[in-house]
Structure formats: structure tokens, C-alpha cells
Amino acid sequence: MPHDLTLRAIRPVTHNVNELTFDRPEGYDFTPGQATDLALDRDDWRDEKRPFTFTSLPGAEHLQFTIKSYPSHNGVTEQIGQMQAGDGVIIEDPWGAIEDRGPGTFIAGGAGLTPFLSILRARQAEHGTLDGYRLIFSNSEEKDIILREELERMPGLALDLVLSDEDVGARTTARSTANTSKARASTLAEHSTCAARPRWKRASPPRCRRSG
Numbered sequence: 001m002p003h004d005l006t007l008r009a010i011r012p013v014t015h016n017v018n019e020l021t022f023d024r025p026e027g028y029d030f031t032p033g034q035a036t037d038l039a040l041d042r043d044d045w046r047d048e049k050r051p052f053t054f055t056s057l058p059g060a061e062h063l064q065f066t067i068k069s070y071p072s073h074n075g076v077t078e079q080i081g082q083m084q085a086g087d088g089v090i091i092e093d094p095w096g097a098i099e100d101r102g103p104g105t106f107i108a109g110g111a112g113l114t115p116f117l118s119i120l121r122a123r124q125a126e127h128g129t130l131d132g133y134r135l136i137f138s139n140s141e142e143k144d145i146i147l148r149e150e151l152e153r154m155p156g157l158a159l160d161l162v163l164s165d166e167d168v169g170a171r172t173t174a175r176s177t178a179n180t181s182k183a184r185a186s187t188l189a190e191h192s193t194c195a196a197r198p199r200w201k202r203a204s205p206p207r208c209r210r211s212g
């Protein structure tokens with residue numbers, strides 16, 4: 001069932017990712033990790049539905065999305081990056097099977113963070129701590145890390161930041177360690193997982209075999 005939403009606020013969280021806050025329709029519920037199909041409420045765009053994950057808390061007054069724009073696609077996300085307060089979108093009912101099943105390790109890359117962001121925020125709000133939760137978050141470069149400060153501040157979360165295309169060396173390693181003992185710069189090598197030439201820390205990645 002379609003729901004009309006009005007954009008209340010848009011705020012950049014990286015150079016190409018925005019946080020968008022909308023009015024919440026009465027009775028619209030979702031569980032952390034779920035997504036919905038969203039279209040711009042504009043001529044020629046209403047049939048262009050794209051999936052996006054809710055990043056607000058389930059009980060919050062507003063609905064929020066965290067959306068990366070790809071201007072090279074000339075598609076919906078390019079338009080979303082240019083939205084202004086008062087603009088409208090249409091969303092469908094929530095869907096998706098990603099859910100919080102308790103402590104464990106999440107592995108996310110880029111905008112693939114959003115279902116885990118939603119789950120971690122909700123868990124923190126409900127339990128006060130993320131003890132037992134680990135997030136391995138891979139990005140191309142340091143500037144691509146979405147909501148880094150919030151992630152580093154999450155109580156109890158073991159955060160491993162991985163960069164594939166940038167060598168930030170001791171500067172970032174030192175800062176992460178200094179700011180929070182939870183946030184450790186590391187490579188996926190530590191976790192026996194393949195990464196695209198991780199260079200965050202001087203460690204050799206395991207030999208990787210391409211699949212698919």
C-alpha cells in the first residue's frame with residue numbers, strides 16, 4: 001500500500017551520502033533491518049521505485065533513510081541527493097528478512113551499512129550496550145565512512161574499519177585507538193576474510209579467490 005511522505009530535513013553525512021528525515025504516516029511500522037520501495041513523488045519518476053532501509057528507531061516520530069547518491073547512474077539516488085524540505089516521496093509497505101538475532105559479527109561495505117545501523121541503534125536504545133556485537137565496516141577511502149563518530153561512540157560495539165583504496169597509516173590508526181579503545185583499525189585479514197587490497201594497517205591480507 002503506497003504512503004505519501006514529506007521531506008522534513010536532509011543532511012549530508014559524507015560527501016555522497018545524505019540522511020533524510022520524513023514525516024511518519026500514522027500506524028506505519030517496521031522492524032530494524034527492513035527496507036521499503038521508495039519513489040520520488042514527481043512526474044516521470046513515480047514508477048521508478050528503489051529499495052532503501054529505514055535507519056530511524058522503530059518507535060521514533062519520524063522516518064529516516066541514509067542514502068548514497070550515484071550521480072553517474074542518472075537515476076533516483078542522484079535526484080534524492082538534490083531533494084529539499086517539502087519535497088515528496090511515495091513508499092510502499094516495509095519488507096525484508098534482515099533482523100537482529102543477538103550478539104554476533106556484521107560485515108558491511110559502504111551504504112550496505114544501513115540495515116546494521118538500524119539494528120545497532122535499536123539494540124543500543126533498548127539494552128544500553130552493544131556488548132558482543134562486532135561490526136566490520138569496509139569502505140574505499142576514509143571520507144566514505146558513514147557516521148563514523150556515531151559508530152565509534154556506540155557503547156560496547158567492537159568496530160573494525162577497513163579501507164580498500166587508501167593508506168591512512170599511523171595517523172588514523174592512532175586516532176581511532178586514542179578516541180576509543182573499541183574502534184580498532186584493522187584489516188579483514190584478521191578475520192580470515194578477503195578484502196580488496198586492504199592497506200589500513202600494515203598486514204598482509206590472506207590470498208583471496210574470486211567467486212561469482
Ligand SMILES: Cc1cc2nc3c(=O)[nH]c(=O)nc-3n(C[C@H](O)[C@H](O)[C@H](O)COP(=O)(O)OP(=O)(O)OC[C@H]3O[C@@H](n4cnc5c(N)ncnc54)[C@H](O)[C@@H]3O)c2cc1C
Pocket residue numbers: 035050051052053054065066067068069070072073074075076077078096111114115
Ligand atoms: C534491500 C535493499 C536495501 C537498500 N538500502 C539502501 C539504503 O538504505 N541506502 C542506500 O544508499 N542504498 C540502499 N540500497 C541500494 C539502493 O537501492 C541503490 O543504490 C539504488 O537502487 C540505486 O538507484 P539509482 O536509480 O540511483 O541507480 P540504478 O537503479 O542502479 O541505475 C539507474 C540507471 O543507471 C544505470 N547504472 C547502473 N549502475 C551503473 C554504473 N555503475 N555506472 C553507470 N550507470 C549505471 C542503470 O543501468 C540504470 O539505467 C538498498 C538496496 C537493497 C536491495
